[in-house]
Amino acid sequence: MLADLADQNGVVPEWFAEAAAQAWTVNLRHRPVRGALLVRPPSTLPVTYCRASWEINLGCNFACEHCYMETRPFAGLDLPEKLHLIETLRDMGVLWFQITGGEPLINPHFAPAYRAAHDAGMMLEVLTNGSRLARPEILDVFRASRPHKITVSMYGASPETAYALTRANSAFKSTYTGLVAAADAKLPVEVTIIITKHNIDALEEMRALVRDLGLAFKEFGSISPTYTGNGSTLDSQTPGYLDKSAIFRGCPAGHTSFHVDPHGNATMCKVGRENPINIITEGPQGLLRLPAIADAQMLRTGGCSGCTLSSTCRVCRPMAKVYQAAKAPLSHYCQHGNKE
Template identity: 25%
Template sequence: MNKFERAKLLSQSVFRAVLSRAFGIHRPVTASWNITARCNLRCKHCGVYLNQPAELSTKDALKLAEFLKAKGIPWVFISGGEPLLREDLGIIIEKLTSLGIGVGLSTNGLLIPSRLDMLKGVDKLIMSFDGPPEVHNHIRADGAYEKLMKSIELLKGTDMTLHLTAVILKTNLEHFDFILDKAEELGAILSVQPGRINRIDSAEANTLAVTKEENQKIVDYLIKRKRGGYKNLFNSIEGLKHMREWPNPRPLPCVAGRMHFYISPGGYMRGCLNYPQVSPEQSKQNVCKDFEEEFSKIRPYTCRDCWCGESIEYNLAYGLSFRSVVNLIKENLI
């Protein structure tokens, strides 16, 4: 996606945000499609692999792509699980891009060397980054850091924008100077967010979760680096101030169901990932048969418990936070 296309997407976002805020007419700009829950890692703070819902077939996934185009969705973000485990991922991405839909993708990076051709057409690539080798490998798997760096090296010279996401965990509290410096060295945009109390997509406790005081210490460091001129951090000062209050509930303007919605591996839709409309038991057995009906079920959400680094920024921008709006303009146009 070139700067002209980014500017077009940004203008669409502004127009639809005005419709949403002023008139209550909600026309989403982005969809996050969790295309699979399968994963080739067993990260210590994640439980997404514990629940294995049914997945759309290739045929139905392509139909969903056409449905999203018909609904005027200009941007789709594909995640998982590990999306590269789907053998048809390249076909799905090709379909989306042929329809003029921008594509972002989240991956742990391990499979990129063998499946780089699948990523043709991807504009934004997000990969998790936990710290130096001993920390990253401890959280994910032996050799995961080295494989991540190899994948990043392979991406040089492509048109993809590289984003790294760092989660604040007990194991990397002393390594955020390394994380920020490495992201800058790699030319990557870095987003930081607190770890969850529970493992991702699980009721099990996250044994790597930090205390409120530990989180505040890291956020204060990030604010200091940001104010000191560090340019690779996606989080705005206002977003970091919100994050500093974790885990205490705090109100925030919300794009869920208004500007953004989620799609499960089986094609079920909801405004926010934290509020599934289909039970795990049902999702294991069935996939969505009627996308139009599912789309009609999307409802706006407003909560006090949003801690995803990027979501915080989009929510603040939706609430007309000057710094967050400027942050998004810089990311898309500069």
């Protein structure tokens, strides 16, 4: 219907304008479809997905103790391959697209890759440490091609607390400066306050800093092992901030969404990385194998086989495998463990 209206120089229908106003506070009433909306043709590929996340690089200008990536090499696709990947995702039907890292804003190809995804009609979220947000060239990209959300991780309320976790001398100053610049530019920023043993005493100060900027925030305190099963990250965990409140009800990862690493390897998610499929070399048809790969990773194995509490489990299977590989205490991920 929208495609027909665009071809006929029609206006945005009332039902769509009302939905847009409620969901995004955008006024589309009486506006021509052509120019107001990007109507993408249906996918003709053998596989379609609506959501994807992408590590544009693993390299980072911070060295956070809690990082779920054990190594962070600066390597990945060249720019033509990045743009080809985005075109492929567009043709597969991807609408929601998350760009992460490492630190994505330090990638030399971030701006053209981001613009290509935005021009393809994707709803974009960028996960960043915020250290480059104040740079004029970055602000210009986000002003010209507005993202759905920029999620900024906050690691401390002072240079000392931020350094203790990130091991980067400029971490606090660069992140806070980036948040101020993003707030001034009225970009859609949400802050994730990362709670660890290094900054727990500054939690109220971090909350106050974000509130003073008028930004939304959430808090994250469940530190996981690296996705390769190294448990050294758990040393930064603060007892009492393990979030085990929500019962795991299943996950569509691998069926409606997937993750792509810097080399174009697709997996069910950021944690479940078994049997990757390279989209660059195999094309989207390779993802026909992904649902079965995802289902295999959701099976209960090891110490979880035959668990009588599986219906009330609070962690997904790929994450549980990572905890088990790291020989983490049960209290970090399983209700059999002692409460913290």
